[in-house]
Amino acid sequence: MNVTDQQLITETLEGNTKSFGVLVGRYQDFVFTIIVRMVKVKEEAEEVAQDTFIKAFESLASFRGESQFSSWLYSIAYRKALDRIKKNKRQRTTEFLDETTETSFAAIENGLHYLEAKEKSQKINDCIMKLNEEEAAIITFYYFEEQSVREISAITNLTEDNVKVKLYRSRKKLFSLLQDYFKPELKQNGTDR
Structure with missing residues (x-):
């Protein structure tokens, strides 16, 4: 049975932090992707992603459900990334993200x-x-x-x-x-x- 985002939010607000962990698991990859494409540096993107989920957890009671939870979360990620970019006004060299996974080439036809x-x-x-x-x-x-x-x-x-x-x-x-x-x-x- 798939638990909805709203059910997980309700459980989190009732004190079940494991439910928030499930929400993090659902959205962490995309939150990281959007942030790394904005800030361009993997290590900074990891920090901003953490800040995003901390802010989401702290602000969860203010989520009114007028939009999807994912849109609300992506909005936080977008703003956190912009904040980091403003903070780092100096020009940075683009660091490309190595997205390759450990794969056995023998297993690839x-x-x-x-x-x-x-x-x-x-x-x-x-x-x-x-x-x-x-x-x-x-x-x-x-x-x-x-x-x-x-x-x-x-x-x-x-x-x-x-x-x-x-x-x-x-x-x-x-x-x-x-x-x-x-x-x-x-x-x-x-x-x-």
Whole structure:
């Protein structure tokens, strides 16, 4: 039986901290992903993610259920990441996140296909990491978390029209970055004329 977020919130507010642990388990990967794409540094993203869950725990009684719990949580993560970025005004070198997992290549039937897919996935992630924090967040919310424009508006406190414009510009910028990465591949396949 799947326990809903609301049931877990109620149990947490009644003193069952293990229920909050279940909520953390459900959302920690995406919270970390959105934060690392904004702050660009893995170690700092881990700290900001922890701060996000501490803030969520402390503020849980104020969650009114007007939006999904995930949207409320992502809003906290977004603001915590922006706070960290403001605090670190100096320019940082982008640190790419190694998302590869320990995998036995003997267990992979088509190792070459797997590596090509992984490389393409890494190139896409690298391109997202080159976007500014707001662009990376909006692209991640829209494409990876499948949040609607309205939900992104609620998370970021931007108007829906502003989200649409920023989404359009972010897509265009990402497409341009991806073209630079994949252009040699297109020439090799004879599709670039």
